[in-house]
Amino acid sequence: MNIVIFGLTVSSSWGNGHATLWRGLCRALHRQGHRVTFFERDVPYYANNRDLWELPGGELILYQDWAEVTGRAKHALAMADAAIVTSYCPDALAAGGLLLDAPRPLHVFYDLDTPVTLAHLSQGEAVAYIGPRGLADYDLVLSYTGGRALDELRSRLGARRVAPLYGHVDPEIHCPAQPVEAYRADLSYIGTYAADRQKTLESLLIEPARKRPQNRFLIAGAQYPTDFPWTENIFFVRHLPPSEHPAFFASSRLTLNVTRHAMADMGWCPSGRLFEAAACGTALISDTWEGLDHFFSPGSEILVAAGADDANAALELSDAELARIAGKARERTLAEHTSDQRAREFIALLETPPTEARQHISMEA
Structure with a gap:
């Protein structure tokens, strides 16, 4: 055509x-x-x-x-x-x-x-x-x-x-890669700043960062304001091009998905970041919304968080458990969610x- x-x-x-x-x-x-x-x-x-x-x-x-x-x-x-x-x-x-x-x-x-x-x-x-x-x-x-x-x-x-x-996701672009020290993180997040995501981002990343000074957190994106509530263990990468996404995800134990309010409220609106991270073999934690279980099985292929306690619990999981979840998500993505x-x-x-x-x-x- x-x-x-x-x-x-x-x-x-x-x-x-x-x-x-x-x-x-x-x-x-x-x-x-x-x-x-x-x-x-x-x-x-x-x-x-x-x-x-x-x-x-x-x-x-x-x-x-x-x-x-x-x-x-x-x-x-x-x-x-x-x-x-x-x-x-x-x-x-x-x-x-x-x-x-x-x-x-x-x-x-x-x-x-x-x-x-x-x-x-x-x-x-x-x-x-x-x-x-x-x-x-x-x-x-x-x-x-x-x-x-x-x-x-x-x-x-x-x-x-x-x-x-x-x-x-295009698995030729987003696929497992070698970790990069500059992107190393216990919990990472890619996303353009949006005011209607901020409350969830504070609950699922910023609050855990405050409670876990021994862990390293990383945010990549554009348009973040000067008054963003950074902590000493939250690091920042200004606008990450798609070519760098695999290395970014590969350097994270766990990566976060946060859905904009209108999309979470409507449901059935999976972010492309979900499929990108899964294709790269990185374990995912996401806010919850109607229809999420149509794309990934909660608890098995993706972790779901309602608040900071859930995010902290996910960070406590072993590397082996996170690898198991990541592997299941990658299998599902390559079977159902490719370009x-x-x-x-x-x-x-x-x-x-x-x-x-x-x-x-x-x-x-």
Whole structure:
């Protein structure tokens, strides 16, 4: 298939979770014989932190202004089998209008931020990447989040056909690696700073760090404020590119996943970090949310923490027990959560004729 995407970014992994997911999916699609053209507005904050310049077997089109690229986008759409607009695409409305006018491709919207989208709607706020007709004109709406989010995309935004397309990992990029002393930690965490994650991060990492001065804790990410409550045994790595993630995870006895409030509240929204760490063979501890057990078995493949006591208990586990948990999670990830697996699911959704899709939805209901 020839697939055109209008997205936030694939060229820079700085401060966003979209880029790594798209890279894995695009590589997997290429391996399976498909071609992707990705349109990305060339904004300064991503340009200054760019860590990818071309798509394997596809094309990355960076542009300064939508007007300058409209003709090229029309040409790409005329040749496309499927065309996708994503959440937080800076030109989502213009690209969506152009896409919906193109007769040849399947018209797709992919919301990689569904709980945030729905939270804004609940608060009566405008969503910049969704127009006044909602999602009613798209042939297919994909959601990074499953569960009740799918029903809300139908009822609140008029989506006619909805399906989840969850996070994933490319095991060629994220795999067991040699530990690095600079990343050594008893408990680590990768994540861009977010105020709505801070309370959980304080409970599951900062409070244990205060109680366990003999242990070493490590945070990697971007946009952390100057008043962040650091302790002497919490160390910091400013923005870790994906190429460094395997070494980071390999250097941790245990790594932490913290879900943003809107996503935890909605459930069924696994962070890509879960699959990355598992593929690298590192034991995981996570906050809890509905649907987590669909992706990993709590207690067997992942540790779940409701508060600091659970985090401290996890840190007390032996290396052998953590290795056992990590091994089980890696097995599950390689079987069910790779980019190749998601690419197959993605293509199957694109290739399902509308009548079959309606019948499938009816049987699910």
